[in-house]
Amino acid sequence: MTTRRNSAALLASAGILATGWSIGTAHGQTLTTTVPATSTTSGTTAGAASGTTSGATTYTGTRQSDRWGSLQVTITVASGKITNVTYTTTAGDGKSLSIEARATPTLKSEVLAAQSAQVSTVSGATYTSTKYLTSLQSAIDQMG
Amino acid sequence: MTVSDNGTRHVFTSMGTAVSLAFAGEAPAGAIAAVENVFRALDDQFSLYKPQSEATAVAHGGLQITAASRRMQDTYALADRWRIATADAFTPHRPDGSIDLSGVVKAIAIDESGAALRAHGASDWCLNAGGDVLTSGAQADGMPWVVGVVDPADRGRLLTQFTCSTAYPAVATSGVTERGEHVWRQDDADRFVQVTVVASDIITADVLATAILSGGRTALDRALTRWPLEVIAANASGEYLTTPAFRA
Numbered sequence: 526m527t528t529r530r531n532s533a534a535l536l537a538s539a540g541i542l543a544t545g546w547s548i549g550t551a552h553g554q555t556l557t558t559t560v561p562a563t564s565t566t567s568g569t570t571a572g573a574a575s576g577t578t579s580g581a582t583t584y585t586g587t588r589q590s591d592r593w594g595s596l597q598v599t600i601t602v603a604s605g606k607i608t609n610v611t612y613t614t615t616a617g618d619g620k621s622l623s624i625e626a627r628a629t630p631t632l633k634s635e636v637l638a639a640q641s642a643q644v645s646t647v648s649g650a651t652y653t654s655t656k657y658l659t660s661l662q663s664a665i666d667q668m669g
Numbered sequence: 670m671t672v673s674d675n676g677t678r679h680v681f682t683s684m685g686t687a688v689s690l691a692f693a694g695e696a697p698a699g700a701i702a703a704v705e706n707v708f709r710a711l712d713d714q715f716s717l718y719k720p721q722s723e724a725t726a727v728a729h730g731g732l733q734i735t736a737a738s739r740r741m742q743d744t745y746a747l748a749d750r751w752r753i754a755t756a757d758a759f760t761p762h763r764p765d766g767s768i769d770l771s772g773v774v775k776a777i778a779i780d781e782s783g784a785a786l787r788a789h790g791a792s793d794w795c796l797n798a799g800g801d802v803l804t805s806g807a808q809a810d811g812m813p814w815v816v817g818v819v820d821p822a823d824r825g826r827l828l829t830q831f832t833c834s835t836a837y838p839a840v841a842t843s844g845v846t847e848r849g850e851h852v853w854r855q856d857d858a859d860r861f862v863q864v865t866v867v868a869s870d871i872i873t874a875d876v877l878a879t880a881i882l883s884g885g886r887t888a889l890d891r892a893l894t895r896w897p898l899e900v901i902a903a904n905a906s907g908e909y910l911t912t913p914a915f916r917a
Contacts, residue, residue: 627890627893627912628889628890628893628900628902628910628911628912629910629911630908630909630910631909631910631911631915631916632909633907633909635916635917636828636829636901636909636911636915636916636917637829637830637914637915637916637917638829638830638917639817639818639827639828639829639830640815640830641817641827643812643815643830643832644815644816644817644827644830645691645795645804645808645814645815645816646689646691646795646797646802646814646816646817647797647800647816647817647818647819647827648797648800648801648802648816648817648818648819648831648840648841648842648865649800649818649819649824649842649844649863650800650819650821650842650843650844650845650863
């Protein structure tokens with residue numbers, strides 16, 4: 526698990542959750558409605574309040590996953606106001622975080638060569654030229 | 670449509686490009702028509718080249734996105750979600766502020782076509798729309814689908830290839846060689862001329878190929894920390910950045 530604080534995208538997501546909480550309270554809903562305090566991961570605090578110093582209380586939401594990765598938000602509340610929002614994410618865990626998966630400079634001679642006999646189809650930038658399209662497609666069809 | 674020992678191939682045009690659909694065997698009844706319908710419906714609604722389309726009304730005709738159809742709103746929301754996820758490297762907005770969803774509509778058409786094919790019982794097929802590819806299963810001979818990648822320096826040649834798998838069935842390429850500088854760039858550093866992204870689904874692959882072409886090395890590094898991908902990006906000097914799948 527990686528903790529990040531400088532990703533604009535995920536901060537935006539955290540901001541949306543925080544906003545949701547504010548809206549929720551405005552409608553008299555409880556904190557756990559929009560930021561469920563039922564942590565299910567990592568063997569840490571089982572959600573709800575894990576009190577801290579100076580009257581502040583932290584709440585950890587459930588881990589949310591979608592195609593953009595997973596996210597778990599923790600908020601700190603003091604005197605009924607959110608004073609801090611942090612999150613952890615597993616987005617990028619595993620293969621994509623390994624050093625080997627980083628894009629590295631590669632000489633053309635080191636790029637995996639195409640074995641045209643094996644190729645089923647061709648990926649390239651969008652083609653708008655009818656002539657080019659027709660040619661490419663006929664070439665692809667010949668492979669078939 | 671052609672049928673041979675190597676399967677069935679059907680080609681049609683939509684969204685200003687060619688769509689090629691290959692089956693390992695015979696196409697299930699209705700499968701090809703279902704794919705054509707997916708593309709036609711999306712093109713009718715989202716084409717900015719059709720004066721009567723809803724997208725044209727949104728972009729130029731004064732139709733507010735908040736007053737548009739649910740599908741238009743959902744598509745805009747999806748595209749904007751990707752804008753946030755890519756820190757603006759991908760955007761559904763043109764520099765003048767008008768909404769342009771072309772960057773996701775073709776990928777959505779491919780994605781929905783895949784669902785339609787599965788619903789028709791097709792399991793072994795390869796769908797290529799204008800160079801963006803989604804595959805399922807295997808070729809007629811049982812071998813996995815292999816996608817060649819055009820060499821940006823010589824489009825008559827292949828630069829490299831990728832062997833698709835269940836985890837990595839989708840390949841998308843964005844480049845500046847075909848339509849000129851059609852992608853609005855975030856900065857001048859680390860300019861790529863062609864970016865190919867392999868991902869677990871075609872929308873992710875297509876959006877991130879565009880985002881990396883637009884956002885350069887920064888966008889590439891960011892994408893690799895967030896999604897499982899294979900990438901090969903070429904700059905104008907003929908240098909490449911690659912993940913392991915594209916290295917010999």
